[in-house]
Amino acid sequence: MQVLPPSSTGGPSRLFIMRPVATTLLMVAILLAGIIGYRALPVSALPEVDYPTIQVVTLYPGASPDVMTSAVTAPLERQFGQMSGLKQMSSQSSGGASVITLQFQLTLPLDVAEQEVQAAINAATNLLPSDLPNPPVYSKVNPADPPIMTLAVTSTAMPMTQVEDMVETRVAQKISQISGVGLVTLSGGQRPAVRVKLNAQAIAALGLTSETVRTAITGANVNSAKGSLDGPSRAVTLSANDQMQSAEEYRQLIIAYQNGAPIRLGDVATVEQGAENSWLGAWANKEQAIVMNVQRQPGANIISTADSIRQMLPQLTESLPKSVKVTVLSDRTTNIRASVDDTQFELMMAIALVVMIIYLFLRNIPATIIPGVAVPLSLIGTFAVMVFLDFSINNLTLMALTIATGFVVDDAIVVIENISRYIEKGEKPLAAALKGAGEIGFTIISLTFSLIAVLIPLLFMGDIVGRLFREFAITLAVAILISAVVSLTLTPMMCARMLSQESLRKQNRFSRASEKMFDRIIAAYGRGLAKVLNHPWLTLSVALSTLLLSVLLWVFIPKGFFPVQDNGIIQGTLQAPQSSSFANMAQRQRQVADVICRIRQCKA
Numbered sequence: 209m210q211v212l213p214p215s216s217t218g219g220p221s222r223l224f225i226m227r228p229v230a231t232t233l234l235m236v237a238i239l240l241a242g243i244i245g246y247r248a249l250p251v252s253a254l255p256e257v258d259y260p261t262i263q264v265v266t267l268y269p270g271a272s273p274d275v276m277t278s279a280v281t282a283p284l285e286r287q288f289g290q291m292s293g294l295k296q297m298s299s300q301s302s303g304g305a306s307v308i309t310l311q312f313q314l315t316l317p318l319d320v321a322e323q324e325v326q327a328a329i330n331a332a333t334n335l336l337p338s339d340l341p342n343p344p345v346y347s348k349v350n351p352a353d354p355p356i357m358t359l360a361v362t363s364t365a366m367p368m369t370q371v372e373d374m375v376e377t378r379v380a381q382k383i384s385q386i387s388g389v390g391l392v393t394l395s396g397g398q399r400p401a402v403r404v405k406l407n408a409q410a411i412a413a414l415g416l417t418s419e420t421v422r423t424a425i426t427g428a429n430v431n432s433a434k435g436s437l438d439g440p441s442r443a444v445t446l447s448a449n450d451q452m453q454s455a456e457e458y459r460q461l462i463i464a465y466q467n468g469a470p471i472r473l474g475d476v477a478t479v480e481q482g483a484e485n486s487w488l489g490a491w492a493n494k495e496q497a498i499v500m501n502v503q504r505q506p507g508a509n510i511i512s513t514a515d516s517i518r519q520m521l522p523q524l525t526e527s528l529p530k531s532v533k534v535t536v537l538s539d540r541t542t543n544i545r546a547s548v549d550d551t552q553f554e555l556m557m558a559i560a561l562v563v564m565i566i567y568l569f570l571r572n573i574p575a576t577i578i579p580g581v582a583v584p585l586s587l588i589g590t591f592a593v594m595v596f597l598d599f600s601i602n603n604l605t606l607m608a609l610t611i612a613t614g615f616v617v618d619d620a621i622v623v624i625e626n627i628s629r630y631i632e633k634g635e636k637p638l639a640a641a642l643k644g645a646g647e648i649g650f651t652i653i654s655l656t657f658s659l660i661a662v663l664i665p666l667l668f669m670g671d672i673v674g675r676l677f678r679e680f681a682i683t684l685a686v687a688i689l690i691s692a693v694v695s696l697t698l699t700p701m702m703c704a705r706m707l708s709q710e711s712l713r714k715q716n717r718f719s720r721a722s723e724k725m726f727d728r729i730i731a732a733y734g735r736g737l738a739k740v741l742n743h744p745w746l747t748l749s750v751a752l753s754t755l756l757l758s759v760l761l762w763v764f765i766p767k768g769f770f771p772v773q774d775n776g777i778i779q780g781t782l783q784a785p786q787s788s789s790f791a792n793m794a795q796r797q798r799q800v801a802d803v804i805c806r807i808r809q810c811k812a
Contacts, residue, residue, distance in 0.1 A: 219649035224697040225641050231701045235585060235694070242588035245595040250509040252600045253544045255679040257672060258506065260312040260321050264288075264329070266344040268337065269304045273786055276301040283335035284308055284344065287328040293321065303487060309349070314671060318348060355501035356510050357517055358537040360492035365531035368398035369483055372498045374532065379524050383502060386520065388513030390505035396490035396498040402455050403482040410476040416464060421476065424463035428452070455479045487790045491798060492537055494805065499537070507598065511548075514541040538777060551606040558613045559583055566621065571722055574706040575628065579620035582699055586616045586691035593686045604680040612687035615659060619652055619695035627703045641704035649696055656692040660685045 224231040266280050281301045285308065288297055293316040299308045312321045325346050333343065361379065363371050372394065380392045404425070406418055429452050436445045452458050459474030473479060490499045504513050518536075525534050562583060567576040587609050599605060627644035631637060666681035668674070740747050782800060784793055804810055 219646040220653075221645035221649055221696045221700045222642060225638070225645065225701050225704055228701050228705065231697050235698050238589040238592070238690070238694075239585055241592035242585075242590065245591035245593075246588070246601075248595050249591060250507055250600045251511045251544070251548060252602045253510075253547060254602050255604055255676055256507060256598075256600060257675045258318070259672075260314065260316055260318045261349050262310045262312075262318075262321060262325050262346050263349045264308040264310065264325065264344050264346045266306040266308075266336075266340070267304060267342065268306070268340055271304055273301050273303055276304070276306045279337050280306045280340075281308065283332045284329070287332040287335075288325070291321075291324045291328060293324070304485075306344075314675065322346070322348070354503075354540065355538075356504050356514055356540045357502045358539075359500040359502070360490075360497040360535045360537050361500065361532060362492060362495045362497040362535070363529075363532045366529065368396065368496055368498065369400035369481070371532060372396060372398040373400055374528065375498050375500065378527060379534070380500060382520065382524055383500075383517060386513065386516045388504050388508035388510075388516065389502060390508070391503040393501045393503075394498055395501065396488065396496075398489075398498060399484040401482060401484035402452075402458050403480055403486070404458065404473065405478040405480075407476055407478070414464075414466060414471060414476065416471070416476065421463055421473070425458075425461065425473070428461055455481050489790075489794055491801065492535065494798070494801060507600070511541050511545055514539060543776070547603055548601065548606065551603055551610070555587075555606055555610045555613070558610050559587070562613055562617050566617065568722065569726075570624075575624055578624055578699055578702045578706065579617050581702070582620040582691070582694045583613060583616050585698070586687055586694050587612065589690045589694075590683060590687045593690075594683060597682065599679050599683065602679070604676065605683045608680045608683040609687060612684050612691070615688050616691035619655070619691050620699050622652065623648055623695050623699045624703060624707075627700060628707060631707055637707050638704045640707075641700045644703070645696065645700035652692055652695055656688055659688050 264284065266284070268276060268280055271279070281299050284306070285297065285299060288294065288308065288310060293313045294310060295313050296311040297308065299306065310325065329344050329346070361371060361375050376394060380394065383389055384392045406421060411418065411421070436443060452461070458479045459472065461473040462470040463473050463476070464471045490497050492499065502517060504510055521534060528534070563576065563580045566579050567573070570576055590609065594605065623645060626648045627640050630640035630644050635643065663681040663685050666674070666677050669677060782793070782797055784796065
């Protein structure tokens with residue numbers, strides 16, 4: 209009959225050692241929760257950081273860049289500069305368009321920033337041109353979340369105006385309905401429209417002005433209510449569409465009368481079907497195209513979203529004419545997938561190496577199995593907490609788990625070594641587990657909280673760095689905390705059931721050979737330690753020199769926010785004088801693209 213130590217022995221681990229079934233069920237629950245959490249976690253390159261950034265766009269067709277700068281951008285900037293919490297403001301003025309980007313402090317709620325922007329726009333209304341077609345429009349943007357995929361739609365037989373209309377009504381709407389897709393934007397500016405080019409000589413000869421023509425077009429092309437007919441028993445609402453749909457209808461529009469004869473729009477202007485904005489264009493692989501940028505929803509799994517888009521592309525292509533071709537220009541998930549896969553492989557490799565090193569030093573299979581179970585269980589259980597905290601699987605959280613592997617195995621080895629010491633002295637496994645875990649339990653707890661305390665400063669870091677490393681610090685702290693729980697519950701319980709004097713004494717050929725090798729290493733260490741202790745000043749000089757060299761290397765090593773990564777994408781901007789026409793600029797851009805396409809490694 210085995211005599212157990214008194215009930216005070218065992219510390220916080222006693223309950224779990226004495227109840228192996230309950231302990232096993234608890235660990236299975238942690239394992240299942242972690243597996244479910246892993247499958248539910250989104251995947252991204254970096255933690256989700258919601259930058260409070262707002263973009264204000266103002267359109268003023270026909271205005272030059274200088275006019276946009278002085279009449280639109282400058283008045284708005286003066287009002288925006290008075291807002292509280294504004295961190296950075298940048299603007300870009302081009303022909304007929306003004307774009308102002310406002311970045312606020314990370315501590316400022318986005319809804320408050322939107323209210324301030326709207327108030328500033330209202331205050332600047334009287335300072336803007338009176339004939340501005342529409343007031344400035346603002347929208348939330350995230351500069352850290354570029355499009356996950358860029359598609360190009362080309363056609364060898366259809367005009368781009370019809371292609372854009374088809375893409376907007378068929379392709380873009382279908383992609384927008386995919387789970388995880390947040391925004392689909394089209395570039396290329398080929399939306400169909402009717403273009404009116406006035407003949408200045410004809411207008412002057414008839415005594416008309418361009419404003420007269422503009423007023424006539426605006427007034428005639430209105431779909432307004434026509435009224436209703438009410439009878440004793442029935443009521444009928446009159447409906448008629450006054451909007452003109454084709455260039456021929458615009459040509460027949462009467463804009464004025466002279467000597468009783470009508471003057472039609474076709475008499476003073478050239479009216480033709482064309483693009484809404486003839487100063488916009490896009491080309492892909494030397495062909496004019498409609499470029500479609502797809503952005504994900506905040507928190508969505510970027511990899512599964514991109515996979516869903518690729519799965520839908522064949523179906524969308526079949527619904528389009530044969531002359532229309534859809535091509536994937538860039539897919540950001542390719543680099544993200546490779547980066548995350550590499551980090552996951554490194555994590556698995558770290559776990560495997562840890563288990564191998566444990567076996568190499570312990571030279572005992574049961575003693576190796578125990579930390580071999582504790583390490584993956586602690587890491588997998590962390591995923592359950594990550595889901596609760598709205599984290600994602602990214603390079604930083606995976607790096608935290610990789611670093612945690614070393615801390616996690618330390619707790620298990622300390623417990624195993626202390627319990628093994630009592631078993632080697634002749635104690636029964638159960639009694640040894642109670643004594644060993646009781647002695648080391650509070651040491652494990654203090655060690656755990658001391659490690660977590662080191663990570664606390666990362667939680668209080670401000671700005672973007674603090675937002676990014678918050679997930680790293682919390683993930684690492686949770687993994688260390690779960691490893692402490694496993695080391696105080698599962699590890700001593702398994703030691704009580706799996707370790708014995710026979711298993712610890714049993715040696716195979718590898719154990720005997722490795723023991724001789726370790727004896728030589730220990731003997732060499734003893735001789736080296738004796739020499740170091742006999743020459744204290746030399747040892748201290750080497751240590752100080754190493755410290756000084758480390759400081760010098762830290763000064764000269766290049767520093768940066770993140771290491772530069774080769775994602776296989778190069779972006780460039782062409783700049784020309786303001787007097788350059790759109791046709792000239794488009795030709796120059798195509799010439800540059802031709803030179804780039806001659807590079808053998810260039811894919812698109």
